[in-house]
Amino acid sequence: MRHDQKKHKKTDFYKKSKYYQQSVKKYRRIGAGCAVGILLVFLVFLTLAQFRHGSEKSGQSVSSDQAEVVTPHADEDLAASSDEPVRLVITTVGDCTLGTDESFDYDTSLNATYEANGKDYFFQNVRSIFQADDLTIANAEGTFTTSEDREDKQFAFKSDPEYAQIFSSGSVEAVTLANNHSHDYGEQGFEDTKKALDDAGVVHFGYDETAVMEIKGVKVGLVGIYELGDHLGRTEQLKDNIAKVKEEGAQLTIVVFHWGNEKEISPDTNQTQLGHMAIDEGADLVVGHHPHVLQGIEKYKGKYIVYSLGNFCFGGNSYPSDMDTMIFQQTFTITSDGVQQDDQIQVTPCSISSESYYNNYQPTPAQSDEAVRILEKINERSQIIDGEGVILPVENS
Numbered sequence: 151m152r153h154d155q156k157k158h159k160k161t162d163f164y165k166k167s168k169y170y171q172q173s174v175k176k177y178r179r180i181g182a183g184c185a186v187g188i189l190l191v192f193l194v195f196l197t198l199a200q201f202r203h204g205s206e207k208s209g210q211s212v213s214s215d216q217a218e219v220v221t222p223h224a225d226e227d228l229a230a231s232s233d234e235p236v237r238l239v240i241t242t243v244g245d246c247t248l249g250t251d252e253s254f255d256y257d258t259s260l261n262a263t264y265e266a267n268g269k270d271y272f273f274q275n276v277r278s279i280f281q282a283d284d285l286t287i288a289n290a291e292g293t294f295t296t297s298e299d300r301e302d303k304q305f306a307f308k309s310d311p312e313y314a315q316i317f318s319s320g321s322v323e324a325v326t327l328a329n330n331h332s333h334d335y336g337e338q339g340f341e342d343t344k345k346a347l348d349d350a351g352v353v354h355f356g357y358d359e360t361a362v363m364e365i366k367g368v369k370v371g372l373v374g375i376y377e378l379g380d381h382l383g384r385t386e387q388l389k390d391n392i393a394k395v396k397e398e399g400a401q402l403t404i405v406v407f408h409w410g411n412e413k414e415i416s417p418d419t420n421q422t423q424l425g426h427m428a429i430d431e432g433a434d435l436v437v438g439h440h441p442h443v444l445q446g447i448e449k450y451k452g453k454y455i456v457y458s459l460g461n462f463c464f465g466g467n468s469y470p471s472d473m474d475t476m477i478f479q480q481t482f483t484i485t486s487d488g489v490q491q492d493d494q495i496q497v498t499p500c501s502i503s504s505e506s507y508y509n510n511y512q513p514t515p516a517q518s519d520e521a522v523r524i525l526e527k528i529n530e531r532s533q534i535i536d537g538e539g540v541i542l543p544v545e546n547s
Contacts, residue, residue, distance in 0.1 A: 235485045236368050239283040240404065242478050243513075244439040244459030247331065247466045248272070248316050249292040249309030252300070260465030260511045261309055269313070272463050273320025275504060275514040279477060280321035284365050287372070287406065288317065288462065289439050290325035290354070293332065294346035295339040306334035307465065311346035316463075318350045324363065326374035328356030329408040329440070356406075360391050362398045368484050370402045371395025373433070377409035378440065381420040388424065392431045402482055402489055407438040410458060414441050416534050417457040422448075425455040434489050435480055443472050444524075446532030447540040452491045454480065454540065461502050468509050473502045474524050475513060497542050499524035 250259035263271065273280065280286040292307035294314045300306050317325060325347065333340050347354045355361040356374030363370045373391040375384050388405070395403055405428040409421050417425070417438075425436045429450055437456040438445075445458035460475040481494035499521045504514040516524055525544045532539035 235483045235490070236366050238285065238365060238368060238370070238402065238482045238484065240370075240402075240435065240480050240482065241280060241283045241286040242404075242406070242435075242437045242456070242459060243286070243288050243322075243462040244475060245291045245329075245442070245461045245466075246288045246317075246322075246325070246463045247292045247307050247461075248290070248313050248463065249294075249307040250465050251305045251307055255468070258468045258508075261313075263511050264309070264313060264316075269315045269319045272316050272511055273322070273513070275512055276477065276500070277320050279498065279515075283479065285324065285363065285370060286322045287324045287326070287404065287437075288322050289329055289406070289408065289459075290317070290327055290343070290347070291329045291331045292465070293335045293339040293343045295335050295342035297335040297339045297342060299336045299338060301334050301336060303334070305331075305466065307331050308335055308339065309465075311342060311349070314343075314346035314350040314352060317347070317352045322352065324353040324355065324361065324372055326356040326372075326406045326408070327354050327359075328374035328376040328406070330376070330378055332356070358387065358391070360395050360398075362395050362400050368401050369399045370404065371398070371400025373403065373405045373428075375405065375407050375409075375424070377407055377420065377424060382423060384424065385427065388428060389431050392428065392433060396432060401484055403433045404435045404437070405433040407436065408440045409438050410441045410445070412441055413443055415443060415445060415531050417445055421457055422455075422536065425457070426450055429453050429455070434482065437478060442470070444474055444476060444528055444531060446528060446530075446535045447478075447497075447542075448532070448535045449538045449540050454495060457535070462500075462513050463511055464502050464509065465511060470502070470509060473509065474527065475500045475502050476524065476528065477515075495540075497525065497528065499528075 248260060250261045256262055292309065294311040295308055296310065327343065332343060344354055353361050353363060355372045357376060361372040363372065373395060375388050377384055392403060392405065407424065409424065410417060421438065428436045435454055437459060439459050441458045442461055443458065444460045448455045448457070456478050459478060461470065462475050464470070477498040477500060479496040483490040483492050499516040500513050501516055502513050503509045504512045522544055525542050529541050532541060
């Protein structure tokens, strides 16, 4: 008998044995148990998957609605869950007219200065101050446009749209357009100006346009109000715009007014009423411009109102009679309890020019006796405010 035949017979005999039959039954039971286990796992997984799919589908609109509500406050919630305070340094400056009027002598104009020196020239003496803060806000008083459709008025300022890069080059992140020169070349000039600022990466706000910027996880609301002519008629716009930025999640609100009377060294009643109202409605800082001269600073309910910052980088006059200006800064501390009242302000007295006998459109911090003189001027004008005038420390460096 061959070996394979022996092997086959041995196998047949083994299959008929009692041990083999018991083994078969054992393995069949094990196999059946495994199959049932696998089936149960599959059924559980299938059930969970269907439940999850059904839940997501039925809650889709709710999840979307929740995202719309939560997302604007995500950083606020994160800040609220942390014990670490957030400190923001906010810088504000006055009128920046980065253009000229067609009737001005071009050779001494800001535009000629730009052509000769480029965009980096204008803020080079204050850039380091602006770069060290968290947000710099200016008044963009003029137009960036090529339009020839000039409004029928005494002065109308414009420059090429590329001049908007002066702001971004100087580390100015946001500007208000609520002033009496942003429409010097009509609605087209105004739209061109906004586009030029967008292209330069500069946030703009004013009139009914507000802005909410997120800085270091804190949402900062910006409101710009044009008061001239309407005066207290801007009350509802002021209230609505402050409410608007707060609804959009603003934790810190700054209101910028274009108001007052040219050459007046003290605020009028419209300014004081609107300034107080802004704080009553929730503003944390109020600043203004238009008079072309410095006005005083008031502290109202623990918050500051800077009535006039004066001119700053001003292409509106090559030989102004008053070249004094200032950089106003406030450091805000924001915690889970909101904005803290820590009274950290810094005023840097400046000239709108680095030359003393004419305007070369290069604002520059004042030194020594000049710095003292400008600070004392601000203090004198703060004392004539019908309220709590702020007296700044004066040190001769």
